[in-house]
Amino acid sequence: MTSERHLIGLLLGTEEDWPRAFEEIVRRLGPVPGAGGTQHVLDCERITIEPFWLRDRPRYNLVIDRLAYWYYHPREWLKKVALMDGVYLLNSPFTFQSMEKHAAYCAMMRLGLKVPDTVLVPYKNPLDNARYAYTAAKYNRPFDLDAIAEQIGYPLFMKPYDGGAWRGVSRISNAAELHAAYDQSGEMLMHLQKAIDYDVFARSLSIGAETMVMRFQPEQPMHLRYAVDHAFLSPDAGAEVLTIGRLVNAFFRWEFNSCETLVKGGEVYPIDYANACPDVALTSLHYYFPWAMKALVRWCIFALVSGRRPRLDLALDAYFEIADNASTCYSEKLAAYRELADGYFESDRYHDFCATNLPHLDEIVLDWVGGPDFDHLLIETVRSVYPAHEHDQFIAHLRGLLGMWVSDESTRLQAA
Ligand SMILES: Nc1ncnc2c1ncn2[C@@H]1O[C@H](COP(=O)(O)OP(=O)(O)OP(=O)(O)O)[C@@H](O)[C@H]1O
Numbered sequence: 436m437t438s439e440r441h442l443i444g445l446l447l448g449t450e451e452d453w454p455r456a457f458e459e460i461v462r463r464l465g466p467v468p469g470a471g472g473t474q475h476v477l478d479c480e481r482i483t484i485e486p487f488w489l490r491d492r493p494r495y496n497l498v499i500d501r502l503a504y505w506y507y508h509p510r511e512w513l514k515k516v517a518l519m520d521g522v523y524l525l526n527s528p529f530t531f532q533s534m535e536k537h538a539a540y541c542a543m544m545r546l547g548l549k550v551p552d553t554v555l556v557p558y559k560n561p562l563d564n565a566r567y568a569y570t571a572a573k574y575n576r577p578f579d580l581d582a583i584a585e586q587i588g589y590p591l592f593m594k595p596y597d598g599g600a601w602r603g604v605s606r607i608s609n610a611a612e613l614h615a616a617y618d619q620s621g622e623m624l625m626h627l628q629k630a631i632d633y634d635v636f637a638r639s640l641s642i643g644a645e646t647m648v649m650r651f652q653p654e655q656p657m658h659l660r661y662a663v664d665h666a667f668l669s670p671d672a673g674a675e676v677l678t679i680g681r682l683v684n685a686f687f688r689w690e691f692n693s694c695e696t697l698v699k700g701g702e703v704y705p706i707d708y709a710n711a712c713p714d715v716a717l718t719s720l721h722y723y724f725p726w727a728m729k730a731l732v733r734w735c736i737f738a739l740v741s742g743r744r745p746r747l748d749l750a751l752d753a754y755f756e757i758a759d760n761a762s763t764c765y766s767e768k769l770a771a772y773r774e775l776a777d778g779y780f781e782s783d784r785y786h787d788f789c790a791t792n793l794p795h796l797d798e799i800v801l802d803w804v805g806g807p808d809f810d811h812l813l814i815e816t817v818r819s820v821y822p823a824h825e826h827d828q829f830i831a832h833l834r835g836l837l838g839m840w841v842s843d844e845s846t847r848l849q850a851a
């Protein structure tokens with residue numbers, strides 16, 4: 436019997452929870468059978484940062500990156516291993532240029548999605564550049580901020596074009612708030628966006644060909660933002676949210692991303708879908724954490740064992756062709772996008788692979804989450820995230836939610 440070894444590199448910042456979970460699941464899973472009787476042995480390793488020769492061959496076959504969005508030395512290493520060595524990346528830094536919200540808004544508007552009306556206004560303060568004063572005096576046209584806001588209509592949101600973590604986001608109800616927020620924006624580049632008065636907020640997390648659509652409560656503290664609710668959307672709205680997430684990801688070649696949509700009546704409005712370094716912390720995902728870890732393990736193994744090739748090229752024309760087809764309506768376009776996106780993610784082949792090659796993963800993870808090792812991880816994570824006087828409260832909170840997952844998952848597996 437032949438065997439093949441694959442090394443998965445984890446490029447990490449401060450997090451310990453999900454990497455430990457990922458490493459543990461891969462360890463418990465053991466070798467994975469592949470085509471022709473080959474056994475695939477998977478190892479994980481945390482990547483360290485050190486000088487690298489550009490012609491060196493990396494040891495890694497696949498890298499999950501949670502660091503390069505702010506740390507540029509490993510980002511340049513990722514570019515090198517993508518271009519020179521064919522390493523499979525979640526996600527490729529070549530997609531980062533679109534990781535600000537702005538490019539994603541443009542792309543999804545171009546495809547006919549219901550992105551709320553959005554305007555990009557010039558910087559409030561002069562930029563720190565010797566050429567700025569001359570250039571601005573000559574070419575910056577005066578504009579009427581109030582008129583733009585009135586045309587969009589109050590309330591509206593002002594938020595950075597490349598935002599994240601609520602930095603610089605404000606909800607604006609009148610002209611005084613508008614000017615105060617713009618004055619404060621300083622050297623941040625800001626969008627004004629029509630506010631949607633939504634019924635529910637759906638946040639979907641996609642990992643390769645899998646997507647979890649979750650009810651999100653942005654007004655709550657972090658640990659309560661994801662609500663456990665399996666039926667908060669109509670089947671149609673649920674399918675649309677799922678399709679939008681898949682579409683965005685296939686379009687930009689993101690394989691690990693979260694997507695925010697606001698749902699009002701039957702309408703689905705995407706507002707933020709460029710989070711290609713998504714939060715998968717145990718403390719925020721809680722009930723959904725085991726799913727996320729399984730999906731990440733499944734997708735990495737599928738990519739490695741089935742020989743899926745990383746694709747850096749963007750096949751934009753195929754999407755634009757659907758968008759430009761005047762004889763199809765919105766729902767027909769969505770169906771066509773979905774087919775393209777599922778094709779990109781090889782959904783059918785992926786699900787067959789999981790059923791055939793990873794049949795015991797569900798039981799392995801259920802056994803682990805229900806046991807003492809996971810409880811250890813939970814306790815250590817709470818201790819590293821919260822102050823001492825909150826430990827008991829958060830340990831109980833997470834144990835309750837994960838206990839509920841164990842019970843639901845046992846029922847699901849027994850029924851299957
Ligand atoms: N057009 C909108 N209509 C209604 N609410 C909005 C709109 N845009 C933003 N919001 C609200 O503001 C929050 C933050 O906005 P947004 O997601 O665009 O910023 P962010 O900095 O990326 O935040 P996060 O990191 O939480 O995703 C959203 O979760 C939502 O509650």
Ligand SMILES: [Mg+2]
Pocket residue numbers: 695707
């Ligand atoms: Mg957001």
